[in-house]
Amino acid sequence: MSKELKTLTRQEVAAHNTAKSAWIIVDSIVYDITNFAAMHPGGEQIILEVAGKDATEAFYSFHRQEVLNKYPRLIIGSIVNEKPKIVVKNGDISKVPYAESSYLQGFHSVYYTDSHRRFLAAARKFIEDEVKPEALTFEEMDKPASAETFKKLGASGLLASRIGPGEHLKAFNLPGGVKAEEFDYFHEMIAHEEFSRHGIPGYQDSIGAGMVIGLPPVIHFGSKQVKDRVVGEVLRGEKRICLSITEPHVGSDVAGITTTATKTPDGKFYIVNGVKKWITNGTSSDYFSTAVRTGDGPGGISMLLVERGPGLETKRIKTSYSGAAGTSYITMENVKVPVENLLGREGMGFQVIMYNFNHERWLIICGMIRATRYVVEECFKWAHQRKVFGKKLIEQPVIRNKLAHMLTFGNVQIAEVEAVQNWLENITYQMNKMSYKEQSQKLAGPIALLKLQSTRVAHNVSDNACQIFGGRGITKTGMGRVIEAFQRTYKFGAILGGSEEIMADLGVRQAMKSFPADARL
Numbered sequence: 001m002s003k004e005l006k007t008l009t010r011q012e013v014a015a016h017n018t019a020k021s022a023w024i025i026v027d028s029i030v031y032d033i034t035n036f037a038a039m040h041p042g043g044e045q046i047i048l049e050v051a052g053k054d055a056t057e058a059f060y061s062f063h064r065q066e067v068l069n070k071y072p073r074l075i076i077g078s079i080v081n082e083k084p085k086i087v088v089k090n091g092d093i094s095k096v097p098y099a100e101s102s103y104l105q106g107f108h109s110v111y112y113t114d115s116h117r118r119f120l121a122a123a124r125k126f127i128e129d130e131v132k133p134e135a136l137t138f139e140e141m142d143k144p145a146s147a148e149t150f151k152k153l154g155a156s157g158l159l160a161s162r163i164g165p166g167e168h169l170k171a172f173n174l175p176g177g178v179k180a181e182e183f184d185y186f187h188e189m190i191a192h193e194e195f196s197r198h199g200i201p202g203y204q205d206s207i208g209a210g211m212v213i214g215l216p217p218v219i220h221f222g223s224k225q226v227k228d229r230v231v232g233e234v235l236r237g238e239k240r241i242c243l244s245i246t247e248p249h250v251g252s253d254v255a256g257i258t259t260t261a262t263k264t265p266d267g268k269f270y271i272v273n274g275v276k277k278w279i280t281n282g283t284s285s286d287y288f289s290t291a292v293r294t295g296d297g298p299g300g301i302s303m304l305l306v307e308r309g310p311g312l313e314t315k316r317i318k319t320s321y322s323g324a325a326g327t328s329y330i331t332m333e334n335v336k337v338p339v340e341n342l343l344g345r346e347g348m349g350f351q352v353i354m355y356n357f358n359h360e361r362w363l364i365i366c367g368m369i370r371a372t373r374y375v376v377e378e379c380f381k382w383a384h385q386r387k388v389f390g391k392k393l394i395e396q397p398v399i400r401n402k403l404a405h406m407l408t409f410g411n412v413q414i415a416e417v418e419a420v421q422n423w424l425e426n427i428t429y430q431m432n433k434m435s436y437k438e439q440s441q442k443l444a445g446p447i448a449l450l451k452l453q454s455t456r457v458a459h460n461v462s463d464n465a466c467q468i469f470g471g472r473g474i475t476k477t478g479m480g481r482v483i484e485a486f487q488r489t490y491k492f493g494a495i496l497g498g499s500e501e502i503m504a505d506l507g508v509r510q511a512m513k514s515f516p517a518d519a520r521l
């Protein structure tokens with residue numbers, strides 16, 4: 001039963017100013033902290049000092065808004081004729097300049113329609129209502145998303161949305177009532193972005209980072225029998241899948257893999273032996289889209305859908321990234337896989353792997369830019385919120401020079417984020433218009449270069465954000481938690497899906513292919 005909330009005057013609150021009865025006001029809401037004070041993580045005395053008073057400013061000097069959401073039990077009422085001013089409702093669009101893509105902040109756009117706005121509004125509200133509370137707790141505990149959340153995400157159509165436009169969407173009611181036929185790459189981009197804007201990188205990856213790269217090989221190359229069984233289960237959130245390619249001695253150099261798949265004499269099974277390393281979501285996956293060697297040389301690589309079962313073990317790799325992402329070391333010892341689980345034909349492994357490479361890189365970019373923009377928003381808020389010697393950081397004359405640098409950094413961050421976002425939107429538009437073949441020819445280079453540029457921007461923003469937040473930028477909980485998580489994890493995007501060095505080289509090599517023979521200085 002919900003408790004009855006009182007309407008109180010400021011005088012009434014002022015009377016509760018002792019340890020025996022301590023009330024405080026935060027943004028017009030009255031909290032009874034009498035019993036809580038002794039348990040307050042910031043200390044008893046500091047909170048009792050503001051008993052009976054309006055503690056809004058004091059509160060926001062030390063806490064993120066989300067702290068209040070964890071303590072509804074302390075609320076006893078609100079101040080008469082006053083309303084909270086610092087309210088952000090789930091699903092809201094941020095009013096902080098540059099905190100959102102420009103089309104959400106009053107700018108015209110040729111790319112986004114009402115359908116994209118409806119999709120974003122519904123996806124954002126769903127994620128903030130249904131996923132974020134678990135995400136904040138599980139990220140701290142290094143736990144991947146629960147089975148319950150996965151099923152909710154499946155039912156919402158958000159898992160299916162992250163795979164992109166296609167037939168698989170027809171089985172789902174998509175967020176915002178968007179029809180499968182109207183769904184394009186901008187809808188998909190929004191789906192990736194919405195998961196990335198909460199400063200919960202490990203948990204965020206637990207909800208589908210493996211799926212977005214592990215399921216496409218099944219969708220595009222699986223037999224009908226395998227597709228009918230696996231695709232629905234995964235997109236409904238009942239089973240989890242990952243992409244299992246890299247090995248302890250093989251990263252971007254896929255041709256070097258040594259995991260073997262040998263056919264049984266009756267031709268009904270492959271027997272798989274080998275090890276895989278850095279496999280995102282491996283610890284919680286049921287299916288593993290796995291690169292194996294069925295013959296010699298680059299033409300001897302095949303893709304198999306391996307299922308969790310006897311002989312297959314996953315072990316968590318302790319990365320600086322996050323335990324929630326379930327990055328794993330996988331051992332496969334005589335794992336029996338039905339030949340029907342072959343994805344494509346024997347020896348076609350490279351083609352299967354390459355098929356989704358551009359898409360994979362593009363979706364990493366979508367998430368990377370959105371997470372970076374979120375860091376910029378945090379810096380903006382912090383610079384306006386942080387008080388030193390009784391004044392906002394931004395107003396302190398004694399450290400004006402330092403603040404000038406911060407503002408300069410801030411501006412540079414915005415410019416960089418806006419620049420990569422605009423290139424991303426241009427590329428996404430091309431994806432909507434071009435056939436798969438044309439995309440492969442024309443977009444591989446720009447996507448590689450944009451991935452490189454996005455992670456370089458993330459590097460700069462992370463570095464500057466840490467300087468702006470000071471000690472909080474390296475503290476896992478509290479005001480700087482987003483900045484800390486970002487500086488610890490953005491490198492993931494600079495390595496996964498092709499390292500920055502490989503991206504740079506690929507971008508130039510692709511451009512060389514269309515370099516005109518008659519071009520001279």
Ligand code: HEM
Binds near residue numbers: 031477478
């Ligand atoms: C409803 C009221 C409050 C609640 C529920 C609350 C809760 C918390 C929590 C959970 C933390 C741990 C850090 C975090 O997760 O962000 C914390 C830290 C802290 N709190 Fe509070 N608090 C309240 C009010 C206040 C007030 C009014 C003050 C100051 C007058 C205060 C001062 C602090 C300080 C100094 C810290 C340590 C911050 C740091 O480590 O940088 N708190 N509080």
